[in-house]
Each structure stands twice: as structure tokens, then as C-alpha cells.
Amino acid sequence: MRLNLLSVAVFLLTTALAGKKTVPDPDVNGKYWINGEGISASFVPYGASISNLLINDQYGIQRDIVTGFDNASYYGIDRQHPHFGGVPGRYANRIKNSSFELDGVTYHVLANENPTATHPDGLDTLHGGPDGWDWRNFTVESYTNNSITFSIVDPDGKEGFPGEVVSYITYTLGKMTWDFKMVAIATTKKTPIMLSSHTYWNLDGFANNETQSTLNHTFYLPYSGQRVGVDNILIPTGDILANKLGSVNDFWSAPKQIGHSFSDPEIHGNCGFNCSGYDTCWLVSRDQEGPYDWRKDGFVARLQSAWSGIQLDVYSDQEAFQMYSCNGQNGSMALKTTQGLFDNPEFPRTIPKYGCVVLEVEDWIDGINRPEWQRGRKQIFEPGGDPYVLQASYRFSINSTAADF
Ligand SMILES: *[C@@H]1O[C@H](CO)[C@@H](O)[C@H](O)[C@H]1NC(C)=O
Ligand SMILES: *[C@@H]1O[C@H](CO)[C@@H](O)[C@H](O)[C@H]1NC(C)=O
Ligand SMILES: *[C@@H]1O[C@H](CO)[C@@H](O)[C@H](O)[C@H]1NC(C)=O
Ligand SMILES: *[C@@H]1O[C@H](CO)[C@@H](O)[C@H](O)[C@H]1NC(C)=O
Ligand SMILES: *[C@@H]1O[C@H](CO)[C@@H](O)[C@H](O)[C@H]1NC(C)=O
Ligand SMILES: *[C@@H]1O[C@H](CO)[C@@H](O)[C@H](O)[C@H]1NC(C)=O
Ligand SMILES: *[C@@H]1O[C@H](CO)[C@@H](O)[C@H](O)[C@H]1NC(C)=O
Ligand SMILES: *[C@@H]1O[C@H](CO)[C@@H](O)[C@H](O)[C@H]1NC(C)=O
Numbered sequence: 001m002r003l004n005l006l007s008v009a010v011f012l013l014t015t016a017l018a019g020k021k022t023v024p025d026p027d028v029n030g031k032y033w034i035n036g037e038g039i040s041a042s043f044v045p046y047g048a049s050i051s052n053l054l055i056n057d058q059y060g061i062q063r064d065i066v067t068g069f070d071n072a073s074y075y076g077i078d079r080q081h082p083h084f085g086g087v088p089g090r091y092a093n094r095i096k097n098s099s100f101e102l103d104g105v106t107y108h109v110l111a112n113e114n115p116t117a118t119h120p121d122g123l124d125t126l127h128g129g130p131d132g133w134d135w136r137n138f139t140v141e142s143y144t145n146n147s148i149t150f151s152i153v154d155p156d157g158k159e160g161f162p163g164e165v166v167s168y169i170t171y172t173l174g175k176m177t178w179d180f181k182m183v184a185i186a187t188t189k190k191t192p193i194m195l196s197s198h199t200y201w202n203l204d205g206f207a208n209n210e211t212q213s214t215l216n217h218t219f220y221l222p223y224s225g226q227r228v229g230v231d232n233i234l235i236p237t238g239d240i241l242a243n244k245l246g247s248v249n250d251f252w253s254a255p256k257q258i259g260h261s262f263s264d265p266e267i268h269g270n271c272g273f274n275c276s277g278y279d280t281c282w283l284v285s286r287d288q289e290g291p292y293d294w295r296k297d298g299f300v301a302r303l304q305s306a307w308s309g310i311q312l313d314v315y316s317d318q319e320a321f322q323m324y325s326c327n328g329q330n331g332s333m334a335l336k337t338t339q340g341l342f343d344n345p346e347f348p349r350t351i352p353k354y355g356c357v358v359l360e361v362e363d364w365i366d367g368i369n370r371p372e373w374q375r376g377r378k379q380i381f382e383p384g385g386d387p388y389v390l391q392a393s394y395r396f397s398i399n400s401t402a403a404d405f
């Protein structure tokens with residue numbers, strides 16, 4: 001009895017000393033579920049990733065419309081690491097030559113993409129390096145019925161980046177909405193910061209019995225007449241290109257199906273060497289409207305599936321928007337048990353090429369290597385300066401636009 005009391009006291013003391021917060025436990029799969037009206041979602045500490053997003057389709061059937069894994073422990077085991085639903089950081093997308101200059105000093109960060117004989121680790125850095133934020137477990141800071149906040153402390157020198165960065169990621173569900181706010185501060189040195197949410201969507205939950213592809217989803221970028229020009233390994237060249245009316249990258253003049261321009265020869269090579277599809281950073285240009293309230297004054301992107309009737313409108317304060325059409329998927333990644341068709345030989349329970357789309361609110365990619373773009377205030381942070389802030393509101397609706405708009 002005495003011993004038991006003692007161990008209880010020791011346990012309480014060590015818990016208190018460790019400053020442990022009392023957050024409710026995740027479910028048996030290690031997932032933290034939150035609820036809104038007509039929507040629920042789960043998150044895992046690995047990459048602060050969204051793991052499930054459930055809403056009812058036009059017939060009232062529940063669909064899980066994001067990709068992920070069935071349990072939290074598998075995120076760190078999977079070797080393909082497609083950055084399912086996570087927060088890429090501390091600098092999202094690609095860094096040319098894995099280097100950048102700040103105040104006359106050249107910094108080298110760890111390469112992890114496009115390996116060659118002379119550069120076995122790669123020619124560039126993707127999503128913050130081989131141990132970027134979405135390879136690490138965040139800490140759950142708070143967890144309520146409709147909201148969860150994760151935090152990460154990224155040490156000085158990690159992956160080659162200067163200075164410590166502390167970040168908080170808050171996800172909140174409302175009435176058919178998923179909102180998020182990402183804040184990061186440079187605590188010790190000047191450093192680049194650019195975050196995003198790397199969520200993969202299939203608005204049919206892979207349950208469409210006519211196609212598992214998202215090429216039939218309709219996509220619209222009303223403010224995106226321009227895009228970032230890239231070379232054949234998707235590194236920005238510095239050129240800002242016009243998305244000419246009717247061209248493959250024109251999603252601004254009118255909504256169109258993602259696969260609409262796939263018979264246009266220009267689609268080939270549009271997402272890098274020998275790649276047909278999209279992995280494109282469009283600019284979001286709304287300054288001509290004068291001051292605007294990003295929460296109210298129009299979505300920056302809309303994705304819709306006529307099959308499920310589900311529509312997603314993305315509102316954000318960010319000035320660029322990436323869409324990736326899952327050109328690299330090849331049927332080797334399993335669906336979650338909450339998705340797909342069962343016992344349908346035509347559609348195996350895996351993600352096919354073009355079976356998903358990644359939507360990323362972000363700033364102009366590789367802006368740290370493009371001083372002529374003048375993105376410094378948006379991408380370089382230092383102690384005592386403004387914090388990095390990214391806000392977005394993902395709003396869902398059913399049957400709200402005519403099929404294919
Ligand atoms: C959690 O939120 C959902 C949706 O708003 C609501 O139906 C449910 O009653 C809430 N549960 C608790 C325990 O507050
Ligand atoms: C959406 O529209 C379809 C076809 O018109 C209809 O069958 C369905 O009931 C509608 N669903 C909702 C939720 O409005
Ligand atoms: C965890 O999830 C993975 C992938 O979704 C699955 O292969 C594995 O069987 C699951 N493990 C458990 C214990 O459920
Ligand atoms: C990350 O968390 C998962 C469960 O959410 C756990 O299985 C895994 O071991 C953790 N990884 C590390 C490196 O702590
Ligand atoms: C790329 O980085 C290497 C060092 O990692 C440097 O020697 C080289 O000059 C850089 N190349 C370009 C084109 O900036
Ligand atoms: C697809 O599913 C719908 C609704 O369940 C059904 O009416 C239709 O026959 C199915 N089509 C095919 C090709 O299996
Ligand atoms: C996909 O869209 C095309 C063009 O609108 C249409 O012809 C085709 O029937 C659609 N396929 C499916 C499976 O919905
Ligand atoms: C180009 O892509 C096609 C289809 O993905 C593939 O069959 C072909 O081998 C590729 N060619 C080269 C030169 O990589």
C-alpha cells in the first residue's frame with residue numbers, strides 16, 4: 001500500500017515536472033478526431049497531418065475524401081512518404097541547388113530529390129529536407145471536440161537551416177468547414193519559413209464506380225492568370241509565365257475538368273521531364289481589387305466532383321496556389337479501409353495515377369532564391385520581427401453548383 005502511494009506520488013511529480021499537459025487520448029488507431037456540423041476529421045502527430053475527412057455526398061452516403069493511412073504508427077513506417085496531409089516545413093516545395101543566400105552568407109541545406117551520379121542525395125531540397133517537418137511527430141498542445149493544436153520546435157541547424165523555429169498549427173472544424181492557422185517564429189536567427197498543407201483529395205472517396213481518377217473533377221482558379229515557370233525538374237527559372245486563354249494551364253477564365261486539356265500536346269512536359277499533368281504553382285493576383293478580406297471576398301480555388309456532388313471552396317490569405325495531379329502515383333499505395341470499392345475487380349484498392357489532387361496554399365515557391373520577386377517579407381523571418389502566418393478556410397457544400405459548373 002505504502003509502495004503504491006509512493007509510486008503514485010512519484011508519477012504525479014514526474015508528470016508535473018515534465019510539464020505534461022492533460023490532453024484526451026487519441027482513438028485506438030492513434031488518431032485525434034474532431035467534429036463540426038456535417039463534417040468530422042482525424043489528425044495524427046506525424047507531420048501534424050490530416051488523416052481522415054468525412055462528409056456526406058449528395059445521396060447522404062459518408063465519404064472519406066482525403067488520402068492517408070489507417071493508423072498513426074504507419075506514417076513513419078511507409079517508405080514512399082508521399083507527404084499525405086502533412087505540413088511541409090520549415091520551407092515547403094523546392095529549394096534550387098539546396099542552397100540560398102541571406103545577408104551575404106550562403107547556406108547549404110540537405111538535398112533529397114533528383115539524385116544523380118555526382119549528387120547522390122539529390123540536386124535540390126523538397127519540403128524541408130530528408131527529415132523535414134512532415135517526417136517528425138508534432139506535440140499535441142490542445143485538443144477539444146472541434147479543434148486541435150500541434151506544435152514543433154525545429155532546432156538551429158536542423159537540415160542545414162539557420163536558427164531555431166517554433167511553430168503552432170491549429171485545425172478547427174465548423175459548419176461544413178475546415179479552417180487552419182499556421183504560425184511560426186524565428187527565435188534565434190534570421191531564417192526562411194514557408195509552410196503549406198499538403199492534403200491529397202479525391203472528392204468521391206475513391207468510391208466512384210465509373211472512374212477512380214480525379215481528371216473528371218472540375219477545378220477553378222479565378223485569380224490565377226500567371227504561374228511560376230519551372231525547368232524539367234520543377235525548379236523555378238525565375239520567369240513568371242502567362243496562362244494564355246484556353247491553354248493547358250488556364251484555369252482562370254472558366255472552371256474546367258482537370259483532364260480537359262490532356263489531349264493538348266502542351267500537357268506533355270507540363271509537370272517536368274516526360275510528365276503529363278500538373279505540378280504547378282499558380283500566382284493568386286487580387287491586388288487590383290483593392291483591400292480585400294480573404295475570409296469573405298471570394299475563394300482562391302474551387303474543386304468539385306459531379307459524381308459525389310461535393311464541392312470544396314478554398315479561402316486563403318496566401319498569394320500562390322499549387323495543384324499536383326498525382327502524376328507520380330502508380331497503384332502501389334493502398335487505400336484506407338474507409339475508402340474505395342470492395343470486391344470490384346475493375347478497381348483495385350489502391351491509388352491509381354491521377355487518382356488524387358494535392359491542393360497547397362502557399363507563397364511563391366523558391367522565392368528565397370529569387371530576390372527579384374521581392375518576397376522577402378513573406379519568406380524571411382527573424383527574432384523581433386513579424387511572425388510567419390498562414391490562414392485558410394476550406395468550405396464544403398453539396399449540389400451547390402450545376403454539374404461541372
Ligand atoms: C462534438 O461536436 C459535434 C458536432 O458539432 C456535436 O454533435 C457533439 O455533440 C459534440 N460532442 C461533445 C462531447 O461536445
Ligand atoms: C443533390 O442533387 C441530386 C440530383 O439532383 C439529388 O438526387 C440529391 O438529393 C441532392 N442532394 C442534396 C443533399 O441536396
Ligand atoms: C496500420 O495501417 C497500415 C496502412 O494503412 C496497415 O497496413 C496496417 O495493417 C495497420 N496496422 C494495424 C495494426 O492496424
Ligand atoms: C510517432 O508517433 C507514432 C504514433 O502516433 C509512433 O508510432 C511513432 O513511434 C512516433 N515516432 C517517433 C519518432 O517518436
Ligand atoms: C550549387 O551549390 C554548390 C555547393 O553545394 C555550389 O558549389 C555551386 O556553385 C552551386 N551552383 C549553382 C548553380 O548555384
Ligand atoms: C455504379 O453504381 C450505381 C449506384 O450504386 C449503379 O446504379 C450503377 O449501375 C453502377 N455502375 C457500374 C458500372 O457498376
Ligand atoms: C468524364 O468527363 C468527360 C468529359 O466531360 C465525360 O465525357 C465522361 O463521361 C466523364 N467520365 C466519367 C466516368 O464520369
Ligand atoms: C515517358 O513516360 C512514359 C509514360 O509514363 C514511359 O512509358 C516512357 O518510358 C517514358 N520515357 C522516358 C524517356 O522516360
Ligand SMILES: *[C@@H]1O[C@H](CO)[C@@H](O)[C@H](O)[C@H]1NC(C)=O
Nearest residue numbers: 079080328329330331332333
Ligand atoms: C511505383 O512508385 C513507387 C514510388 O515511387 C516506386 O517505388 C515503385 O517502384 C513504382 N512501381 C512501379 C510498378 O512502377
